[in-house]
Amino acid sequence: MILKNGKEEIVYLLNKVIEKYKTDTGKEIVLNTNRKNYEVIAILLSNISNQFPQNWKQLGTQPYEKDTNHKSQAYPYRKYDITGGQIKDALNGIVAHPRVFLVDACYVYLFGMGRMEFEKNPTDTNLLLNHFNSQKNTNETEQSIPVIETQKTFLSIPPKPKNNLKTKISYLIFSSLIIVSAIFGYQWYNTRLQFEAIKKDMNILPYQPTKAEIDSLQGVWLCYTGSPQARISDPNRFHKVVPNLINIVYKNGYFTFTRYGASFNHIGYMQFERPGIVSIFSKINNNSPQTESPRHSLLDLYKNEKFVAAISASWNFDVGEKNKIIGIREVYVKLGKGGTTTEILNDVENASCNCKVIKWQQPNNTFKKIYLKNLILDSLNVDYLKNLIDEKSILENIPSDKLILKQDTLLK
Secondary structure, eight states, X not given: OOBOXXXXXXXXXXXXXXXXXXXXXXXXXXXXXXXXXXXXXXXXXXXXXXXXXXXXXXHTOXXXXXXXXXXXXXXXXXXXXXXXXXXXXXXXXXXXXXXHHHHHHHHHHHHSSXXXXXXXXXXXXXXXXXXXXSOOOOOHHHHHXXXXXXXXXXXXXXXXXXXXXXXXXXXXXXXXXXXXXXXXXXXXXXXXXHXXXXXXXXXXXXXXXXXXXXXXXXXXXXXXXXXXXXXXXXTTOTTEXXXXXXXXEEOSSSEEEEEEOSSOEEEEEEEEEETTEEEEEEEEOSSOSSOOSOEEEEXXXXXXXXXXXXXXXXXXXXXXXXXXXXXXXXXXXXXXXXXXXEEEOSOHHHHHHTSEEEEEEOTTSOEXXXXXXXXXXXXXXXXXXXXXXXGGGOEESXXXXXXXXXXXXXXX
């Protein structure tokens, strides 16, 4: 058995890939001339094709050389990356000789094996060369005899009277179903167009993170913030710092999180804007229908350091009119991956430590308790960390001499 190749093969494979992607994710691919629409498929297949140098034997593909480019290992600069434009052209039948690793990536995504392995035992006969339906029409002479006899038989039987009422009811039901389907179809299409416009205007999910990027962000983090240093209601706020615990969970293209603070909790979402750069949005988690104290941050994961600094448009989280907008540097430290976090409430331990206690149930079924309360910055005993979140890291929305306390202010 011989497989199809070239244009005919890749057009069929890519249509099957798009159909499987829609089934798996529930997302539609807009098939027009905009190459950006095909980028999600291109990244999906690129993540497969870039594994071929290591896994070609297991996957049953032809051998692939290793990528010797050490300058960049991010999409789309890897050796076996596929672009949205290449997917668009191949799908539209423009490419007569598609890249071999593109073809192999399609086979692996659809059938779990490369082209060479699939050819040994093909499970999709539409990919076979010169494959036709097994049922063929007989010649016209053989067909004409039973047709004439059937017609004569029907002519010899008097027609039954039609039930006009049943016919009208059936027609009415059928027409109603058509109208309802058309209305729902129009509403679905209109909603989809609106959502696509919102995604474009608000820059929602502009970049699909790689598995390595997902692993680097997902997990449990401590976040040190110096916002108590700007809390007017606290006369002893000099060099105050508070650790927050953040549990980040990956969803379909973006991340959600719960941020536990010493006094209150936040909820929010994160998304990669480009390789290594993450935008963060959160708000206070309460029963109010309004968005209270929204916080926006930019986090740089590209340097892969232990203390990861983020720049945030935040608040001093004071009471009433004293709640002021501030710019602030925050420092993230990753504790680990997986598990669940639970806030311990109404426990003796809360009163004894005068703090919030979070229980982290880890994947190995052990648990760890994290205590969240305002600390003196100098108690952290890490000079690099202290320098990142001291009073110099805080920017006031409207400059004043009273919001941020300094050492010389205290001496007066």
